[in-house]
Amino acid sequence: xxxxxxxxxxxxxxxxxxxxxxxxxxxxxxxxxxxxxxxxxxxxxxxxxxxxxxxxxxxxxxxxxxxxxxxxx
Amino acid sequence: xxxxxxxxxxxxxxxxxxxxxxxxxxxxxxxxxxxxxxxxxxxxxxxxxxxxxxxxxxxxxxxxxxxxxxxxxxxxxxxxxxxxxxxxxxxxxxxxxxxxxxxxxxxxxxxxxxxxxxxxxxxxxxxxxxxxxxxxxxxxxxxxxxxxxxxxxxxxxxxxxxxxxxxxxxxxxxxxxxxxxxxxxxxxxxxxxxxxxxxxxxxxxxxxxxxxxxxxxxxxxxxxxxxxxxxxxxxxxxxxxxxxxxxxxxxxxxxxxxxxxxxxxxxxxxxxxxxxxxxxxxxxxxxxxxxxxxxxxxxxxxxxxxxxxxxxxxxxxxxxxxxxxxxxxxxxxxxxxxxxxxxxxxxxxxxxxxxxxxxxxxxxxxxxxxxxxxxxxxxxxxxxxxxxxxxxxxxxxxxxxxxxxxxxxxxxxxxxxxxxxxxxxxxxxxxxxxxxxxxxxxxxxxxxxxxxxxxx
Numbered sequence: 229x230x231x232x233x234x235x236x237x238x239x240x241x242x243x244x245x246x247x248x249x250x251x252x253x254x255x256x257x258x259x260x261x262x263x264x265x266x267x268x269x270x271x272x273x274x275x276x277x278x279x280x281x282x283x284x285x286x287x288x289x290x291x292x293x294x295x296x297x298x299x300x301x
Numbered sequence: 302x303x304x305x306x307x308x309x310x311x312x313x314x315x316x317x318x319x320x321x322x323x324x325x326x327x328x329x330x331x332x333x334x335x336x337x338x339x340x341x342x343x344x345x346x347x348x349x350x351x352x353x354x355x356x357x358x359x360x361x362x363x364x365x366x367x368x369x370x371x372x373x374x375x376x377x378x379x380x381x382x383x384x385x386x387x388x389x390x391x392x393x394x395x396x397x398x399x400x401x402x403x404x405x406x407x408x409x410x411x412x413x414x415x416x417x418x419x420x421x422x423x424x425x426x427x428x429x430x431x432x433x434x435x436x437x438x439x440x441x442x443x444x445x446x447x448x449x450x451x452x453x454x455x456x457x458x459x460x461x462x463x464x465x466x467x468x469x470x471x472x473x474x475x476x477x478x479x480x481x482x483x484x485x486x487x488x489x490x491x492x493x494x495x496x497x498x499x500x501x502x503x504x505x506x507x508x509x510x511x512x513x514x515x516x517x518x519x520x521x522x523x524x525x526x527x528x529x530x531x532x533x534x535x536x537x538x539x540x541x542x543x544x545x546x547x548x549x550x551x552x553x554x555x556x557x558x559x560x561x562x563x564x565x566x567x568x569x570x571x572x573x574x575x576x577x578x579x580x581x582x583x584x585x586x587x588x589x590x591x592x593x594x595x596x597x598x599x600x601x602x603x604x605x606x607x608x609x610x611x612x613x614x615x616x617x618x619x620x621x622x623x624x625x626x627x628x629x630x631x632x633x634x635x636x637x638x639x640x641x642x643x644x645x646x647x648x649x650x651x652x653x654x655x656x657x658x659x660x661x662x663x664x665x666x667x668x669x670x671x672x673x674x675x676x677x678x679x680x681x682x683x684x685x686x687x688x689x690x691x692x693x694x695x696x697x698x699x700x701x702x703x704x705x706x707x708x709x710x711x712x713x714x715x716x717x718x719x720x721x722x723x724x725x726x727x728x729x730x731x732x733x734x735x736x737x738x739x740x741x742x743x744x745x746x747x748x749x750x751x752x753x754x755x756x757x
């Protein structure tokens with residue numbers, strides 16, 4: 229078992245969290261849609277696994293490189 | 302002294318304030334909590350706080366903006382571009398409040414904001430449109446496939462309520478179509494509150510050329526030539542020019558005439574832009590959409606025509622007699638280019654890059670160099686608004702000279718604190734195809750590797 233950390237690509241808001249904790253995701257599945265400067269920026273699972281922890285709240289401000297998710301593979 | 306309230310922010314608010322001051326108007330700015338020390342607030346004669354940073358709580362709050370206009374004694378509202386500029390309900394409310402709206406009638410705005418209806422208007426006016434469908438339910442797969450087969454591939458899935466390059470996606474195959482249709486529809490629902498989509502033929506080797514029209518609100522319309530806007534990323538323009546390079550005279554004439562006919566058919570009032578796609582293989586052109594507001598790239602038109610489009614807008618709103626402009630022989634001189642400086646990362650799929658402008662130095666404006674910006678050194682580019690931080694505009698005797706002048710202008714730009722597309726713009730200006738005017742709307746996609754190979 230390994231843990232993968234998913235960080236934010238942008239500074240903006242955690243516009244829509246698409247998954248919930250404990251959910252199984254495939255590589256490439258959408259985890260969250262961040263929003264910055266009128267753009268939607270989807271973040272996808274880099275590998276298949278289980279969403280172990282969601283580290284942000286929907287609607288919250290996020291900064292570039294903030295930890296968003298921990299995925300257990 | 303008459304007052305104009307500018308319902309916008311950033312460079313366009315500053316640009317409108319500049320013309321207002323030159324014409325003797327007093328100016329009223331509105332601002333969100335994120336823009337307290339913004340340039341447009343400093344430039345205006347008075348300013349009013351309208352709410353928290355998110356646009357739906359400030360710059361899109363039509364009621365509070367109208368309230369501030371009444372409170373300050375403003376008699377006109379100029380919406381700029383984006384934000385509320387193409388919101389028919391806002392235009393209606395402005396007029397209902399007894400204020401003058403700088404723009405076309407709310408009925409025209411509403412008609413042109415619906416891409417399906419705008420297509421019908423174009424067809425009625427005899428303006429060529431691309432083969433396309435009526436609005437389709439994105440979940441009706443059989444109808445999607447049938448329409449797509451009739452239109453031919455590749456095609457564009459478009460949101461009827463879309464605009465500004467948002468709500469469009471290319472479908473290359475029938476297999477991809479249902480998924481793309483759903484994705485465009487749900488994005489459109491979230492962004493424009495309207496999930497309707499339609500299909501339209503996509504021309505891969507195409508240029509994007511638009512005509513600047515100006516109508517007097519009856520069947521009288523004049524034009525200020527056209528602009529070339531093919532250099533785009535994600536359907537959003539980054540370099541524009543006037544006039545378009547290597548555009549056959551006959552095609553140009555027909556395009557301008559079609560745009561004017563369309564505006565005449567609507568008794569269009571004010572500045573508007575009719576966008577066309579030009580098939581490079583056949584030289585046929587087709588109507589894309591009409592923007593019922595001042596356009597971001599209007600400065601290139603002003604540079605070659607020596608006209609002030611904001612001043613023209615204000616004259617019409619004040620019901621001044623403008624009939625002498627209908628048969629006026631406008632003179633166009635030289636060539637103009639505009640580069641949009643964005644807070645973004647070209648090397649990382651143009652991800653936005655907000656942050657502090659720790660250093661921000663721009664060239665000194667001259668008669669041939671125009672800089673439109675809403676920011677100054679020390680400002681913070683927030684994640685709440687558009688990533689454009691400045692428009693660099695030049696004019697010269699011909700295209701080659703204009704490109705050279707733009708090159709030296711960009712060399713003088715200094716930005717620190719955030720990543721911008723400055724080097725990317727320079728790469729485009731150095732590209733052989735760009736230099737020879739051999740461009741289409743896929744120019745950036747086609748050349749992305751080379752254009753992003755610069756050292757940082």
